[in-house]
Amino acid sequence: MTKRDEHQLLLSDTAVPDLFIADHMALLDEFALKVYLMLLQGKTRSDQKIERESLAARLGITVQKVDRSLNILEQEGLLRQTDGAIELVDLKHAEVSRFVKNREAFVKVTPGEVSKRERVVGIINDTYFQGTMSYRWYALIDGWFEKYMFEPDVVYTLFSELVERNKLNHVGYAASIAENWHKNGIKTFEQLSMHQDKFKENYAFCARVARSLRIKLDEYNEPLIRKWNEELGYDFTVVELALKQSVRMNNAKNLTIYDKMLREWHAAGLKDKASVEAHEAVRRASAGKKPAGPARDNRGNYRDQGDVDAYKNDISDGLRPLRVKREDD
Incomplete structure (x- = not known):
């Protein structure tokens, strides 16, 4: 390493997007997190292609663990893999694009309704996120208001459910609950109250199945388990x-x-x-049940009619006939 390289490493910084910290970090295991940070540092210092073998060597792990971590990061929408090349996703650009696209489908609401929504979102932010709720949650809540027409109290209750189930950091799980409520025709708090007892009972059913199989209940398996009870x-x-x-x-x-x-x-x-x-x-x-095989005929073991009669008598008495030795045996 040259003196210039030492100074660059000493004085440089690697910017980690707040969107990553708020929305993705808690969902990654230690290896995926390490790989992502190494990729961020590599992107900051150079545009050169980063090899999997190099990542494995620098982190002291196997190439297989690197591949698994890259797949996890790709599923989280943090990078793309194309023909062996690794490309980090610009999280800020992706979120802004998604927001603009979603806003195109939004309907206009009255100023009074906007005020109610903003107030409940502020309460959710302060109560459950200590004022640091991520942008992804804001976008998701906007979608619930506009697409599902949820009342503010319904949205607040949804976050209460997430806290009760220890799923506050699972955006996908929250989305699955909202979708289920929407499919059941819920828009108002009164409708939710009528549905809530059945919903809690069904969740207890799903949780019991998950415990029996020793699996973690999540947004992927719960909808299937729920159908066994509801459908x-x-x-x-x-x-x-x-x-x-x-x-x-x-x-x-x-x-x-x-x-x-x-x-x-x-x-x-x-x-x-x-x-x-x-x-x-x-x-x-x-x-x-198995089909019975053909009865065994032992009459050939008897020499004359007397022996045959003896054979019949043995069968009628339930005894196994003894084989009579032939003279030519």
Whole structure:
């Protein structure tokens, strides 16, 4: 390293976007975070292509861990991988573009409604984020107001749900809750109150399934689990029968396996635990039946009619006939 390089490294800074700290940092594991910071530093100091092997060597990890971290960062929308090249996403430009695009679909609201929305957003920011709520949350809340027509109290209640479930840093999870409420026709706080008991009951159902499978409930698996209760009408006692099949499965945490099983039961008209158990008992009994083979005929082991008569007598007495040794044996 030359003297000039030493001075550059000593006096230079690497700018980390606040959007990254607020929206993405808490969702990354330690390796993905380290890789991202190294990429940021490399982009700041040089436009040269950064090799995976170089990243692995500098961080003291394997190339496989680097590849896994790059895939995580790509899923988070922090970079793009094209033909082996790594390109960091300009988070500020991406957020501004998304905001402008979303604003095109917004409808006009009255000044009074705007004031109510701004007030509740300020309360959410102060109460749950200590005044540091990220831009992504602002954009998401605007979408809930404009696209789903949520009242301010509904939006505030949604954040209360996130805090209760310890999901305040999961934007995707919040979006899945909002979408579910929208699909159930919720706009006002009164409608939400009527729906809330059922919603909490269904969440408890999903959480119990997740605990049984020892998986983390998130925005990806909860909608599927929720359908078993809301769409198929099954309570946990029925779902548990499907989960018990996991002892014979190699991929016991694959929810699509249980989804297929439950839908087959539903298509067969099975509605409760008793009907499912009866159905499965019949299925196992049918699978256990094997066609009987041809009866063994031992009459050739007897030399004359007397021996044949003895054979018949043995059969009628339930005894296994003894083989009579032939003279030519």
